[in-house]
Amino acid sequence: MPRSPRPRPQRSGGGHRRTQAPGRRTGSAPAAEHDPIELELDVASVAHGGVFVARHEGRVVFVSDTMPGERVLARVSDTRHDRFWRAETVRVLQPSEHRREHVWSAASVERDPAERAGGAEFGHIELGHQRTLKHDVIADALHRMAGVEDTSVVEPAPGDDERGGIRWRSRVRLQVDDAGAIGPFAARSHRVVPVDDLPLAIDAVERAAPLGEQQTRSGSIDVTVTSEGFVSVTRRDADGQAGRRPLVIHERVGDRRFALEATGFWQVHRKAPEVLTAAVQGAVDDSLFDPRAFNLDLYGGVGLLAAAIGDRFGPTTRITSVESDENTTDHAAANLADWIGAQTVTARVEHYLRDLATRSSAGERARLRAGTVVLDPPRSGAGRETVELLAGLAPAQLVYVACDPVAFARDLGWLRERGYELAGARALDLFPHTHHVEMVASLVRAD
Numbered sequence: 001m002p003r004s005p006r007p008r009p010q011r012s013g014g015g016h017r018r019t020q021a022p023g024r025r026t027g028s029a030p031a032a033e034h035d036p037i038e039l040e041l042d043v044a045s046v047a048h049g050g051v052f053v054a055r056h057e058g059r060v061v062f063v064s065d066t067m068p069g070e071r072v073l074a075r076v077s078d079t080r081h082d083r084f085w086r087a088e089t090v091r092v093l094q095p096s097e098h099r100r101e102h103v104w105s106a107a108s109v110e111r112d113p114a115e116r117a118g119g120a121e122f123g124h125i126e127l128g129h130q131r132t133l134k135h136d137v138i139a140d141a142l143h144r145m146a147g148v149e150d151t152s153v154v155e156p157a158p159g160d161d162e163r164g165g166i167r168w169r170s171r172v173r174l175q176v177d178d179a180g181a182i183g184p185f186a187a188r189s190h191r192v193v194p195v196d197d198l199p200l201a202i203d204a205v206e207r208a209a210p211l212g213e214q215q216t217r218s219g220s221i222d223v224t225v226t227s228e229g230f231v232s233v234t235r236r237d238a239d240g241q242a243g244r245r246p247l248v249i250h251e252r253v254g255d256r257r258f259a260l261e262a263t264g265f266w267q268v269h270r271k272a273p274e275v276l277t278a279a280v281q282g283a284v285d286d287s288l289f290d291p292r293a294f295n296l297d298l299y300g301g302v303g304l305l306a307a308a309i310g311d312r313f314g315p316t317t318r319i320t321s322v323e324s325d326e327n328t329t330d331h332a333a334a335n336l337a338d339w340i341g342a343q344t345v346t347a348r349v350e351h352y353l354r355d356l357a358t359r360s361s362a363g364e365r366a367r368l369r370a371g372t373v374v375l376d377p378p379r380s381g382a383g384r385e386t387v388e389l390l391a392g393l394a395p396a397q398l399v400y401v402a403c404d405p406v407a408f409a410r411d412l413g414w415l416r417e418r419g420y421e422l423a424g425a426r427a428l429d430l431f432p433h434t435h436h437v438e439m440v441a442s443l444v445r446a447d
C-alpha cells in the first residue's frame, strides 16, 4: 500500500483545509462545528474499541469506519486530549482489499458520521478479516498486559459464516429520543438514528421491533425473542422505569430450561448459550476437578455456567453461584433447583470473597483450595480487588469467561503475579460485525 510522505490537514468542503498546531490543547469542546478539521490519514493498525490507529504530526488519531492499510479522509471529532485525537472516516481514498459493502446501510461510511447507526462498527470488513483484527487486539493486550504470547484463532459461532455474520442477535435495545423517533444510538453518541432494518438481529426480533413508529415519550425499548420463539417488547421511560412488573421468559439450552426476566442478562448471540456451555465444560481440567470441593460460579446470572459444570460432572457436584441482582438469583435458584449440590447467593462477588477470606473455617479453606471457580464478570472485568481475594483463596483452577479481552488481559497479568498460569484460551466470535469478542480461558495454580 503506497503511503503519502505526510498526512495533509484539510478543511471540510473546500480546497483550503484547516489544521492545528501539534500538541495544542483545544479545551473540552470538540472541533468547532462549522470549521471541522479534516485529515488525510494512513491507517496502520487496529485498536481496542472498534477504532483504528493513524498518526498526524506525531499524534495518534483513533479513526472509525476504516481498517489497517487504508488511506482515508477523516473528520476530527474530539481534540480534548493532548496525546490523541478521535476522528471519523468521511471518505475512503484507498480501500483495503478486505473492505466490503457495509452489511447495514444505516451504518455505512456513505452517511454523515452523525447519522451512522452504532453497533456494527466492523460491518464494512470481510468477516474472516474481522476475526484477524480481533485476534490482533487480543494478542496485543495479552502481550502488553499479561506477558503472554497468544497464537489462538478467533472461532466463528455455528452458522455465522453461512449467514455472512448477520441474523444472530436475539435481543436488541432501541432508543427513543425527545421527538419520539426510534432507533439505535449513533456510534459514540446519544443521538438516535431511525433505521429501516436490523440485519444483525434474528428475523423475529427485526419484525417485532417498532421501526418507523413514533413514541410519545423518550426512553428505550428492549426487544427479545427467546429460543422458544416467545417475543417480548419492553418499553422504559427515560429514567429506566418499565411501568409494569418484569415479564418472566424462558430460554432453552440443550435439555435445560432457564427462567429469567425479559430484560435480565442473557447471552445475546442465539448460539452463545450452547457455545459457552461447551467451552466452559471443555476448559475445566478433569484431573483438578473435585465435585466435593467448594466450587464457585461467580457473576452467575440465572445459572447458565453453573449448570454447565453440573451437567458435565454430575448431580453430586457442589457449586455456589454468586450474583448481585436479587431477582436474578431467585431465578438461578429455581433454574438449579433439581440439583442437590447447587446453591445460590445474592451478593457482590468482592463482598462474598472478602467474607470467605475472613470468616471461613479451616475445612472450608481447604475445600476452596481444591475448588474450581468459573467467573464471567461484566465488561469491566473482575478488577484488582476480586483478583487479589480470589488468588488469596487459591482455588486449584479458574475458568475465566471474558467479554472484554483487554480487561481480561489486565486481570490475567495480576493473576500471573499471584501464582496462576494460563493453561489455555479460546476466542469466540459471538459478536460478528462488531469489535466485540468473547474469551474462555483456563488458569491453574502454578505450584
Ligand SMILES: C[S@@+](CC[C@H](N)C(=O)[O-])C[C@H]1O[C@@H](n2cnc3c(N)ncnc32)[C@H](O)[C@@H]1O
Residues within 6 Å of the ligand: 265, 266, 267, 299, 300, 301, 302, 303, 304, 305, 322, 323, 324, 325, 328, 347, 348, 349, 350, 376, 377, 378, 379
Ligand atoms: C456477563 S453476565 C454473566 C451471567 C452468566 N454467567 C451467564 O452467562 O448468563 C455478568 C453477571 O454479573 C452480575 N454482576 C455484575 N457485577 C457484579 C458483582 N460485582 N458481583 C456479583 N454479580 C455481578 C450481573 O448482574 C450479570 O448477571
